Amino acid sequence: MVPAGGYLLVSALLFSLGVMGVLLRRSAIVMFMCVEMMLNAVNLSLVAFSRLLGDPTGQVLVFFVMCVAAAEVSVGLALVIALFRNRESIDVDQIRLLRG
Amino acid sequence: MWLDTLALMPVLLLVVAGLLIIVLDSLDNDSPVLPWVALLGLLGALVLELNRLGGGGRFLFEGLLRVGGFSAYVNAVLLLGGIATVIFCRAYLPRIWHAHGEVYALVLFALVGMMVMAASYDLVLTFLGLETMSVALYVLTGLAREDVRANEAAMKYFLLGAFATGFVLYGLAFLYGTTGTTRLDLLPTRIPNTPLFWVGVGLLLVGFLFKIAAVPFHMWAPDAYQGAPTPIAGFMATASKAAAMSALLLLLGHGLGxxxxxxxxxxAVVAALSMIVGNGAALMQGEVKRLLAYSGIAHVGYALVGIASASASGYAGALFYLLAYASAALGAFGVAALWEQRPDxxxxxxxxxxxxxxxxxxxALWVLFLLSLVGFPPLAGFMAKYAVFAAAVQAGKIWLVLIGVITSMISAYYYLRLCVLIWRPVEAHPLPSSGQLASGVLLLTSALLLWLGLWPSGVLELVGRFFEDSGLVLR
Known part of the structure; x- marks a missing residue:
């Protein structure tokens, strides 16, 4: 059996990858996928903690996180589509009408 | 159990009204009845919340939620924001050809999330409330979907908001992993002094500070407010900030008290940065909504001064500040919404x-709202600033008060410029949209500002009763 620390390490790695992806990539869709990766990294550590503590709260929270992620996906993709219809591009560096 | 469900009536009322709006909207698309359904639900919820304002709080569902007292006060502020938003939307949205019925349902659902946040004593529930609010607000921000500005605003808000959600959750996971609980009432007895725990608290703070648009996590707010429909921008500036601020207060004051x-x-550092950056950037803004967004960032800083004082009087001051700021900002955004007429x-x-x-x-009302935002006596803004600054002095944070007073004086420059501007002898266009209801809301908020400024003791005593001297939210 893998010790709990292993799961937490993988989760931290995945989370950092997600954060770097959001900060470095410029395509709205890819940034969005990186956010999803962050959420799934959190799910992994929640389940690991839940096992470690022998307490179900963490696993219940994982279901809530999945629901919330699904709701966010639907809104986020709708926004990407609206943006693409008007601009023919989803590069976040090219949308900068609002500044100051 | 059933009695507990009954005690959630204000929230349930909004859920039912929101669902009813969706059903009615599918039968008769964008019917003019819909804002009235929303108003009915909001007024009913407001009456129920005001009714239990005086009594102490009561735990529901084995300590999951707490209604009455603290949450009743915050919910009343939120519902006030919701009522004003619905009324301004009714006057404003037809003019930009977006009088969609679902707007009202989304405002109600966002409010449900906010009200849950203000009552939640379990971080899982706080997280769900936060997301219910955020997802509804993402949609509302991008309402004018044919406009690239709205797309941009919603996209930025969404990407950064989802990013912040990741941080909130990771912080929550660490907190859960190190303490074994997500409940705020169990947290105080189980605080371990491990680095992992404090990393978790830090990550949670990042997420919450993002939602209240405090510096350095404020970058999304001016863009989102400028691209969003004006009444919705007012809603985000007041209600969503008040909700996230009260959740932050519950976490810090109660859980980590x-x-x-x-x-x-x-x-204290975040508050100082917010006051300096918010007011400094507002000086350079030419667009009114953007200026009000930066002013909102500065006001979050003033309210945070109260929380940073970490005392019962500081928390009470922050709560009073939320009401004073919400009344003035709702009025200012309302006048902006009524007067705005450009197609973009x-x-x-x-x-x-x-x-x-x-x-x-x-x-005259516009001047009154802006003067209250400056903190000009005898308006509510003055008493609110006085309350938080007095608490900060008691806590020994004189430097914070100095920064607050100096930035307030600087802020007078851009507010007064907007006050003077409107009296220029120029031929102006007639009011593009008006409504007796909208004017009624403006009069009501200005009356509230005068009342809170002249006779603040009633409300100050009320919010003071929510906190014991130890500063924990317990009553």
Whole structure:
């Protein structure tokens, strides 16, 4: 059996990858996928903690996180589509009408 | 169990009204009845919340939620914001050809999330409330979907908001992993002094500070407010900030109340940065909504001064500040929404010229709202600033008060410029949209500002009763 620390390490790695992806990539869709990766990294550590503590709260929270992620996906993709219809591009560096 | 469900009536009322709006909207698309359904639900919920304002709080569902007292006060502020938003939307949205019925349902659902946040004593529930609010607000921000500005605003808000959600959750996971609980009432007895725990608290703080748009996590707010429909921008500036602020207060004041010295200085720095950056950037803004967004960032800083004082009087001051700021900002955004007439939904400051000569009453109200935002006596803004600054002095944070007073004086420059501008002798266009209800809301908020400024003791005593002297939210 893998010790709990292993799961937490993988989760931290995945989370950092997600954060770097959001900060470095410029395509709205890819940034969005990186956010999803962050959420799934959190799910992994929640389940690991839940096992470690022998307490179900963490696993219940994982279901809530999945629901919330699904709701966010639907809104986020709708926004990407609206943006693409008007601009023919989803590069976040090219949308900068609002500044100051 | 059933009695507990009954005690959630205000929230349930909004859920039912929201669902009813969706059903009615599918039968008769964008029917003019829909805002009335929303208003009915909101007023009913407001009456129920005001009814239990005086009594102490009561735990429901084995300590999951707590209604009455603290949450009743915050919910009343939120519902006030919701009522004003629905009324301004009704006057404003037809003009930009977006009088969609679902707007009202989304406003109600966002409010449900906010009200849950203000009552939640379990971080899982706080997280769900936060997301219910955020997802509804993402949609509302991008309402004008044919406009690239709205797309951009919603996209930025969404990407950064989802990013912040990741941080909130990771912080929550660490907190859960190190303490074994997500409940705020169990947290004080289980605080371990491990680095992982404090990393978790830090990550949670990042997420919450993002939602209240405090510096350095404020970058999304001006863009989101400028691209969003104006009444919705007012909604985001007041209600969503009040909700996230009260959740932050519950987490820090109640859950982490015993380790106050560990977080108070961090919050003091954030408050100072918010006041400096918010007011400094507002000086350079030419667009009214963008200016109000930066002013909102500064006001979050002032409210955070109260929380950073980490005392009962500081928390009470922050709560009073939320009401004072919400009334003034709702009014200012409301006047902006009524006066705005460009097809690109922008409101450059010059467009305000002549407003006061054309509509003296509206002009006078605009001046009143802005003066309250400056903190001019005898308006609510003055008493609110006094309350948080006094608490900060008691807590020994004199430097924070100095920064607050100096930035307030600087802020007078851009607020007064907007006040003077409207009395210029220029021929102005007639009011593009009006409504007796909208004017009624403006009069009501201005009356509230005067009342809170002249006779603040009632409300100050009320919010003071929510906190014991130890500063924990317990009553």
């Amino acid at each position: 015993l380790v106050r010295p560990q977080w108070a200085d961090v919050l 939904r922008q409101l450059p400051a010059e467009d305000l010229s002549g407003l006061g000569r054309r509509h003296p009453l509206l002009g």
